[in-house]
Amino acid sequence: MAEPIKVLLVDDHQVVRRGLRTFLEVQEDIVVVGEAADGAEGVARAEELRPDVVLMDVKMPGMDGIDALRRLRELDNPARVLIVTSFTEQRTVVPALRAGAAGYVYKDVDPDALAGAIRSVHAGHILLQPEVAGALLSQEEANSGQGRGSSLTEREREVLGLIADGRSNREIARALVLSEKTVKTHVSNILMKLDLADRTQAALWAVRHGVAG
Numbered sequence: 001m002a003e004p005i006k007v008l009l010v011d012d013h014q015v016v017r018r019g020l021r022t023f024l025e026v027q028e029d030i031v032v033v034g035e036a037a038d039g040a041e042g043v044a045r046a047e048e049l050r051p052d053v054v055l056m057d058v059k060m061p062g063m064d065g066i067d068a069l070r071r072l073r074e075l076d077n078p079a080r081v082l083i084v085t086s087f088t089e090q091r092t093v094v095p096a097l098r099a100g101a102a103g104y105v106y107k108d109v110d111p112d113a114l115a116g117a118i119r120s121v122h123a124g125h126i127l128l129q130p131e132v133a134g135a136l137l138s139q140e141e142a143n144s145g146q147g148r149g150s151s152l153t154e155r156e157r158e159v160l161g162l163i164a165d166g167r168s169n170r171e172i173a174r175a176l177v178l179s180e181k182t183v184k185t186h187v188s189n190i191l192m193k194l195d196l197a198d199r200t201q202a203a204l205w206a207v208r209h210g211v212a213g
Helices: 014-025 039-049 065-074 090-098 111-122 130-143 146-151 154-164 169-176 180-194 199-208
Strands: 005-010 030-036 053-056 080-085 103-106
Touching: 005 014, 005 039, 005 111, 014 030, 014 111, 030 039, 030 111, 039 053, 039 065, 053 065, 053 111, 065 080, 065 090, 080 090, 080 111, 090 103, 090 199, 103 111, 154 169, 154 180, 154 199, 169 180, 180 199
Parallel strands: 005 030, 005 053, 053 080, 080 103
Antiparallel strands: none
16 A cells, blocks of 8 residues: 655644644545644754645745745755645745745635645646636746757657646656656756746746647
């Protein structure tokens, strides 16, 4: 039987953390390994507990969720971060995605949908609402031109297309009959050639420029 998905809860409201924990405790494949009340504590707990997924609030006192995300990326922490927020404005959610979040859900999310979102980001997928994807795409259009795609090899374009389909490295490796290490190298090369920061931006670039898996 597969190991359960280890989840860390980071939110400054205890009642929210308690509600999230209650939602998740009934899931057989998910276990809450810890909690934190602000971004700084969340980073420390993520380094200590090494969760698979972090449920992160955006607005918190001291270090907020976006700064905590950036710090986790600086530390090369492998946890996938799922933003859990009550804010729907693009100016709140878009920076979080650019900082490395794997997606976001709202605090009134249905329990089953929350569990599904955790499983999805743990599997390497990216969760974007259409309106936020549109905002990111418009920014990518301004910052990244089609010409950069000409430097990609045919294999890199295949990998990029599968990233756009939401495939994890493991799934890409299986689809293309490659090792995960080789896929990781291709992903790094794609990000470097396109001057992109992460898989989210790569997926959006691929959609914008018509690269399909």
